Amino acid sequence: MRIATGGISHETSSFAVKKTTLDDFANGFGLFRGDEVIQRFRGANICTGGFIEGSRTHGFELVPLLWGFAYPSGTIVRKDYELLKEEFLQRLRQDEATHGRIDGVLLDLHGAMVIEEIPDGDGDFIEAIRNYLGDDRPIVVTFDLHGNHTLRRVNAATAIVGFDTYPHIDMAERGREAADLIVKTIRHEIEPVMAFRSIPLFWHTPTQVTANPPMVEVIQFAHELERRQGILAVTIATGFPWADVPDVGASVIIVADRDATLASHAADEFSNWIWEQRERWYCPPKSVRDAIREGEIHGRYPIVLADHADNTGGGSPGDSTEILETFLDMGLSDALILYIVDPDVAKQAHAAGVGKQIDVLVGGKSADIQGPPVQMHATVMAVSHGDFTYDGPMYAGLTGNMGCSAWLKQDGVSVVVVTANEQPLGPAFAKTLGIDCRSMKYISVKSSAHFRASFEPIAGIILNVDAKAIHTHEFPLLRHQLRTRPVFPVEILPRDLS
Template sequence: MVATAMTAVPATPRIAILGFAIESNRFAPVSGRDDFESRAYLAGESMLADARSAAPAMTPEIPAFVRRMDRRGPWTPVPILFANAESGGPVEHAFFLDTLAQFERGLRAALPVDAVYLCEHGAAITTEEQDPDGLVFQRVRAIVGPDVPVVATVDLHANVSDRMVDEVDVLISYRRNPHTDMAERGTEAADVLSSLMEGLRVAVAHVRMPVVAPPTQLLTAPGTGPYADMIHAAEAMDDPRLVNVSVVGGFAYGDTGKNGLTILVTTKGDGDYARATAHTLAEHAWRERAAFTPELMSLPRAVELARRAGVEPGTSAVLLADVADNPGGGARGNTPFLLRALIEGGVQGAILGVVTDPALAAEAHAAGEGAAIEAHFNRDETTVYSEAYTAPATVLKLHGGRGVGRRGQLAGCSFNLGPSALLQVGGVQVVVITNRHQCHEPMFFEMFGLDIAAARTVVVKSRGHFRAAFDEFFPPQHIYNVDAPGLTSPMLARFDFRNLPRPVVPLDALADWSPHARLRGQP
């Protein structure tokens, strides 16, 4: 059920905008209403006001979509609801159903509309539903009918179902990891949606590969592996038949039957060319599939590098990524393993952030700057890997936690970490926050007056998005992914997957596979 050509372009098109954006980690605690409302849960005119503000709280796609449509000429935006949360566990199903009902009520009340823009993450699950993104797409299509153009943008970590492909005209994913092109994809969505309203007919082919790669293997800088190769090969294609090529890496920790690296090719009605293009991209990645297996630095080796950086003149400063405790993938941002190892190893001149611990942040604020406290990490946390750890600390500085991003994914976007504190714990300065967030923005350190360039070791609880923001301080050869326990460990064999479509690389030995792209509307 996709839009057909329209007979006339409306002079002032009414375009509905809505979205449900969360990346769900099957193994993390359940996400609920509070997780969304603390990030972005915006309806109606408040949604449009945020999109047009100087520093939006929402992700950049919708603001960019609105700016592009404003430039294209008269139009009537119809903002319904945008719900966005930090990556977390499965969404509480009753909350999702309530959000879905708001989408439906708002969209029905807005009819007639000339088009719909859906801004999703694409890797959501709920406590009862394995494909909530597909369900949103399906309900939207059922309300607006087969002739209204619908375009969706998704994260390149989306897990794409056949239903998601079938219920929208064009599905567009990010092309950059770290995600520095979110605004570009919102702009692209506006252009494609406008073309559909002008009568563009499309053919869509997609192939899902038996590859469930850990996120560390899905970087897109040139030379970082077969996933990057596919992205850049797609961008180099110069054929007037193409509308969009999206190579969607997927999110392993979703643990769904729709997991698998997915290639979508949208053309101007040429299904054979769409299929052939998808096959070509898939075949290259399959030949290079060994690169989807991660290599990490051991914790003892990482501590030794940090120790040497702090005491040996001429040694390069290092950045250690605590990739297994990445809140951007659903982890809690509070595991103590790397912090404890650094302190016990006598590391000096290190800064570490950001540790999510509301109770410790509140204790530091109550004690005041300059106070000596016994820092009880994870005193109130009981989730897996959130082990308690206690150490003497000094409260160096306090902050309210609000700011605007400076570089990378959060550049120009507002953030709210909640009451936050900078603690001195042994030779490590630790940023403790209240609202869970991955550390992919230098301002998370700089708002305390820390000089990142002067630090000998920087530790971030982030998987890869930090690379787009901390690259001014650390070249790739001085960045190390550390092997520590956590809910986002790239070592996938450590997880009890129940729903993946096995066998899949890199978990299983799989030698024989050939692509068969599904053309929308056909088997």
Template sequence: MKFILAGFHEEVNSFTPGRTTWEQYFKAFGQDEIDFAATHQREIASTDMISAAYKVLTEAGVTIVPGGYMNSQSGPIIEQSVLDRFIEHLTGVIKENLPVDGVVLLVHGAAQAERCEDPEGTILEAIRRLVGEKAVITVGCDLHSCITEKMAENANAICGYQEYPHIDMYETGLRAATLAVRMARGEINPYMAYVKIPMIVPASGYTTGTEPFCQIMNEGKRLIADGTLYDFSVFQMQPWLDVSVGGSSAVVVADSKEKAAAVAKDFAARLYGMRHAFKSDLTDVDTIIDIAEKNTTGKFVVLNDFADSSNAGAIGDSAQVLAHILKKRSDVRALMYINDPGLALRCREVGVGNPIKDKVGGWCSTLYPPVAFEGKVKALFDGDMSMVKGNVSSFGPSAVIQVRNTILIVTTRHHANGRIGLYRCFGYDPVNFDMVVVKACTSFRASYGPLTDLIYPADTVGPASSNLTAFPFTHISKKFYPFTDNDDFVPEVNAWGKQNF
């Protein structure tokens, strides 16, 4: 059997200024993609799905044809040429290798390009057109995907992460590739029901491990364990994506049409019924600083500035918390990270050990201003850091600045903001501080949760704020919650996946 293995990952925030360019992607084409998939072993990274899919396909004796792999940090709308170039490469590879038995496509699932509201649907449609009705196409994607009718109709199965924080990327890759192999061998011929849910809720407002969302996820896992379903996903679309095709959804894969439809509709109705529970209780920044100053538990306080989460497309350039510390003249021992390429370079001119008087943050987002400070440059880095074995994360030229008792890590590129390793790789361990600023929605709970329960979502502003009705949405349906709130949602199957024989 011959399969195409390809990936295109980006989670777009429509409200982040700028464009995501070709240069901003990690890219692997041809043998590079195979080498990457083969050597990039199980880690907490969004690249995990491809290594899992590679393993499944290889063990099944499938000839793997690399269709191209691109992965970017969450960010603004994608330049159209980036998407066009990826599709051109992928379709070129498919044409050269026809006929193929299957395609495993790995995506984030919430992309948007300048002239395309549905990049993943467009990619899947292009693939289907070439490989034909009989070839199997499965998709692995994020729980925060914007699944569309076009995606569902062109795929045989779509498998989203079932965990948030996302600790099951590898398992999701296994699920997508295993279903593809089983279908291509003719062992199963499942039905996939896709039910759209008219709601978007803040990503900081829930996890899959807590009530009430865990009820649905546990039920789905039980139905898989007892053989009722082949697969299920509940997609809570990342809410800062302003596209007319947007929405949350339930996707269920089963051996009968009735079963798939019934469970997908049930999950959709239950999720919609929970909508009011998916919100963050916010605490103002000054109060969190007060708590950190007075805290005697021995644990550190996490000030969760999720509104500046670069996992949700923000830039990581908010210095709002520093502004509060300076205004209060607080001596709290705080640790924070701010993405500010200009300041990182200016620190090189100042030099290690020297005083610096400058401004930090607010260079990209217009939602908050830069913050003036006086401090000392403590260290400079080239920014190539190893947070996980065998993997270099490049933060670009970076600096450490001390302002009062606060340590600022200033970087040129932003990523890994939810990982405790971000601070540790620069030589600072959160456990040695009173307060640590974490710019992530929920993902950080996987690594911070075991160390502290003093976690406070902060009432800050930013491109990933939980106050969704304050954003200038123009494309997504205003009939959706939270723009409209009524109880008359009746779930229906909006699309069926492809069946391959």
């Protein structure tokens, strides 16, 4: 049995100004070809790592083609996407010409990829592979929790498996699940059929954390459905509101064995329950100062502020300045910001050297909504070229690079300036600069929830805040042009606002 694998993965923010190019794939998480895919992801907590484990468990040959992931950012340039898609297909054609028929394809995708003139990038990619394979060979796809799913991709795939956790710590597990499904399908032990339901809902990030109420109940509902006879997999997608596409929003996908009616009834049951519970997924945004006051009343430190409106993990520029300005204005001590994306300031710090004081304008350079640059007279505490190893549950076993970076400190406020547009999934990179996050009283992270897996064990309290930035959770402020329907809580209002 020979199963090909790979994928082109991206979480696209339509509201980010900078386009995503081929260079962003090569210089981001990376482009890997052929055996490089196996070498990079063997043993890693990522879906492809699970595919590799599945190949050992089931004894099939995993044929790696092309795997690419650009850090979340703006819309992908069409010609660059077409080059990657054609390379994937060419590698598939070449492998079959050289080694014989491929029995199926395992794809590691995201679910919110947008290309110029192609709103459903994931659907386009799966459909291209389906057109090559024909209808008799299975395609099983893993997706992030934050996909904006469509009938196009559901119709092109054989089975879809979505993440069960946020923060995403189950990626390898979902990869193993997908490998199990494709092997059983090829052996004719199962015959997957899918039902899809789109839900007109924008889901607030603080209510998506799967270990906590109310989201834990959503996952429990999904798992209860999966225990029913004939149900193979259940996917809940909370959606990605910052992609301006027709099908933006939440959805559910049910995979059943041979029984389309069973899949349809389960999809109705799950999606109706989610819609009826919609008020529970609503969480009014909180201001920075209100969150700090709430944390201080709570009295346990560090107070961790999730700067979700400038979440670089969703494609925001990472240089908003409201929280830095607030920390300085309040005269906070033992306060830390991870990170502000500002390559110019990082270079100035490197040029000055450790221990020197520099006058710099930090952040606020990508867009007016990100706030003005903040004047700092700061000491250069440490500098780095950005290499580190992930030490938390997410991306365990992989390395990363933040690029030219520095730790700056003015009075009691520290800020790490970086070059890479990447969210702080944990304290790992801060440690390489000599920062002990546990000793801080206030920490701001440009992330929505992924940081929790590593920061929750040391946090006194975690609060999501809506500082000024392009990924605001004031959803009515998002100017969608392509959305085709009213959604909650924009046009369909919560009861206390209607």
